[in-house]
Amino acid sequence: MTFKYLLAGAAMAAGLAGAVAANASVVVGTEDAVKGFTGNFLESVFPGTKYLVASDGEVVFRPFGATFDVSDGLDFSGVPFVWDQAADSHWTALTAKQTWVLPATTTCGSENEPKCEFVGHFISPSAWNPSAIGTWLILNPAGKVSDKIVTFNSAVGAELKFYSDPFSVPEASTWTLMLMGFGGLGAVLRRRRETATAAA
Numbered sequence: 001m002t003f004k005y006l007l008a009g010a011a012m013a014a015g016l017a018g019a020v021a022a023n024a025s026v027v028v029g030t031e032d033a034v035k036g037f038t039g040n041f042l043e044s045v046f047p048g049t050k051y052l053v054a055s056d057g058e059v060v061f062r063p064f065g066a067t068f069d070v071s072d073g074l075d076f077s078g079v080p081f082v083w084d085q086a087a088d089s090h091w092t093a094l095t096a097k098q099t100w101v102l103p104a105t106t107t108c109g110s111e112n113e114p115k116c117e118f119v120g121h122f123i124s125p126s127a128w129n130p131s132a133i134g135t136w137l138i139l140n141p142a143g144k145v146s147d148k149i150v151t152f153n154s155a156v157g158a159e160l161k162f163y164s165d166p167f168s169v170p171e172a173s174t175w176t177l178m179l180m181g182f183g184g185l186g187a188v189l190r191r192r193r194e195t196a197t198a199a200a
Contacts, residue, residue: 025135025148028053033141036061038073041136041149045129050078053162055138055147056104064094069104072147072164074120081126081158089121102164120162128158 028041036057040050054063054073063073074091076083076098083098085091091100102118133151140146148163 025137027137027139028149030139030143031055031057031141031146033057034059036063037138038063042132045132049080051076052078053136053138053147053149054101057141061104064099064101065096066094066101070101071104072120072162073099073101074122074160074162075099076122081124083122083124083160086121086123086159088119090118091120102162119164120160122160122162123156123158125157127153 026044029037029039031037034057036055036059038052038054041053042049042051052064052073052075054061054070054075056069056071060069062068062070064075066073075096077096079098085093085100091102093100100120100122102120128151133153136149136151137145138147138149146165150161150163152159
């Protein structure tokens with residue numbers, strides 16, 4: 001009986017791991033300590049289309065014509081689809097159409113504090129091409145993840161979430177795998193206890 005549960009749990013974990021692996025993260029660039037990073041994160045998917053993202057280098061950073069210090073930015077003014085900021089997102093819209101930035105200083109403090117770096121959430125009624133769905137990373141000069149961009153389709157269309165300092169919160173897939181592992185371990189221990197009790 002225990003072996004059957006272990007096999008079922010392993011099959012579920014393998015399936016989930018396969019789904020996570022299929023959505024592997026892609027590094028799109030590394031911040032310069034002074035200049036930060038600005039680049040087209042979907043260049044490999046849509047050559048010539050400007051899905052521009054920006055991440056600071058821990059000094060004054062003003063991408064896309066911002067007149068104040070910025071932590072991160074997104075400029076979709078050069079793409080053929082209409083994008084809007086979702087209601088749960090609090091980035092600052094710039095004068096340029098479809099351009100938003102996360103100010104380095106917010107109402108709850110200064111940049112690089114995870115609680116102060118609001119997740120940018122943007123939606124387009126046109127769905128993503130499947131090849132554009134995934135997780136895209138910007139690294140800091142030390143080679144660690146600075147920002148994470150997640151693209152996916154939903155009932156409302158194409159969605160994009162821009163996470164600043166995402167290393168502070170584990171991904172949902174990580175939590176799922178951990179919970180499945182604990183659940184499997186609990187089932188095995190419970191079965192062993194029942195077997196030991198029945199033998200006594």
